Amino acid sequence: MIDSAVVFIVLALGATLVSFLKDRRKTAQGLQKGWKMFLNVLPSFVNILMLVSVALYVVPSSLIVRTLGPGSGWVGMAMAALVGSIALIPGFISYPIAAVLVQQGASYATVAIFMTTLMLVGVMTLPLESSYFGRRVAVLRNALNFLAAIVIGLFVGWVL
Amino acid sequence: MKRRWEALKPWSWLAIFLAAMAASFAFGFHPGKQVFGHFRTFAIEMVTLIPFIFILVGLFDVWFPREQVQRHIGQRSGLKGILLVILLAMLQVGPLYGAFPVAYLLHRKGASIRNIFIYLGAFSSLKIPMLGIEIGYLGISFTLARTLISLPLFIGIGYLLEWYLKDRRFTIQEPKAQQGR
Numbered sequence: 001m002i003d004s005a006v007v008f009i010v011l012a013l014g015a016t017l018v019s020f021l022k023d024r025r026k027t028a029q030g031l032q033k034g035w036k037m038f039l040n041v042l043p044s045f046v047n048i049l050m051l052v053s054v055a056l057y058v059v060p061s062s063l064i065v066r067t068l069g070p071g072s073g074w075v076g077m078a079m080a081a082l083v084g085s086i087a088l089i090p091g092f093i094s095y096p097i098a099a100v101l102v103q104q105g106a107s108y109a110t111v112a113i114f115m116t117t118l119m120l121v122g123v124m125t126l127p128l129e130s131s132y133f134g135r136r137v138a139v140l141r142n143a144l145n146f147l148a149a150i151v152i153g154l155f156v157g158w159v160l
Numbered sequence: 161m162k163r164r165w166e167a168l169k170p171w172s173w174l175a176i177f178l179a180a181m182a183a184s185f186a187f188g189f190h191p192g193k194q195v196f197g198h199f200r201t202f203a204i205e206m207v208t209l210i211p212f213i214f215i216l217v218g219l220f221d222v223w224f225p226r227e228q229v230q231r232h233i234g235q236r237s238g239l240k241g242i243l244l245v246i247l248l249a250m251l252q253v254g255p256l257y258g259a260f261p262v263a264y265l266l267h268r269k270g271a272s273i274r275n276i277f278i279y280l281g282a283f284s285s286l287k288i289p290m291l292g293i294e295i296g297y298l299g300i301s302f303t304l305a306r307t308l309i310s311l312p313l314f315i316g317i318g319y320l321l322e323w324y325l326k327d328r329r330f331t332i333q334e335p336k337a338q339q340g341r
Contacts, residue, residue, distance in 0.1 A: 030220075034214040034217050
């Protein structure tokens with residue numbers, strides 16, 4: 001975690017420097033844009049951190065390991081896929097949760113399946129999607145994406 | 161006065177949380193202290209990571225405006241079209257349902273069925289701000305593995321759906337009045 005923070009700090013400062021040398025006005029614009037986006041997501045980010053802090057106290061890590069850990073096998077993956085397909089959690093918010101799950105002993109495959117189904121499959125937004133593509137295509141797209149999400153999760157778990 | 165209250169509203173949960181934490185420390189409520197310990201770790205983590213990701217995202221947005229890519233996407237197909245459509249999707253922000261209107265737009269501008277679904281796949285999981293945060297939280301190897309396996313699958317889904325829908329007069333509609341959504 002700290003390592004990646006250092007990488008991002010170096011990258012961000014380097015990019016700002018290069019950008020500044022090339023075009024001051026654009027750089028100011030970019031920094032402003034980034035700052036605005038940051039302020040936009042900050043409240044929901046802080047809220048989820050509070051929620052996760054409380055959840056970590058209430059849900060013991062042994063339970064997480066048992067249900068989502070390496071030993072949980074297909075049941076854990078199926079649960080991750082189910083929750084991920086139905087839940088509507090913005091990415092900004094799901095990554096801290098995923099990181100905590102990994103730290104608490106959940107397997108990479110399970111966390112990857114949770115993340116990919118969350119991103120790729122939207123059961124709750126199916127009605128909206130149907131109004132654009134028609135019901136048949138919307139369901140088909142979600143079904144194909146669900147399969148893809150499982151494959152991606154298994155692959156990530158196999159690689160890492 | 162009212163506007164000031166609106167601006168503070170997103171922070172109401174934090175206010176409640178901090179008040180509860182202060183009370184926990186004042187009265188020696190142990191679970192509260194433990195919860196605060198977690199929160200402090202997360203908060204420090206966030207402060208050292210997220211602002212810098214957004215500096216990168218903001219700069220990227222200014223130097224590679226998505227309009228520039230969008231201009232070249234309509235008619236082209238083949239490998240170049242696929243690459244452009246993926247690049248366009250990576251430059252977006254927001255949740256997946258925000259991509260449907262763009263899919264409609266692309267469809268109207270003549271993008272192929274294949275490219276539209278590749279766009280949706282890439283939009284859902286390859287957006288640059290998201291990748292930044294994912295690398296920050298889950299590590300570069302996680303993101304690399306996920307991205308490398310995702311791309312061929314999305315392209316495959318695009319081809320599959322195009323093949324399936326070829327003779328079925330598929331169109332993307334703009335939803336009529338959006339009822340309460």
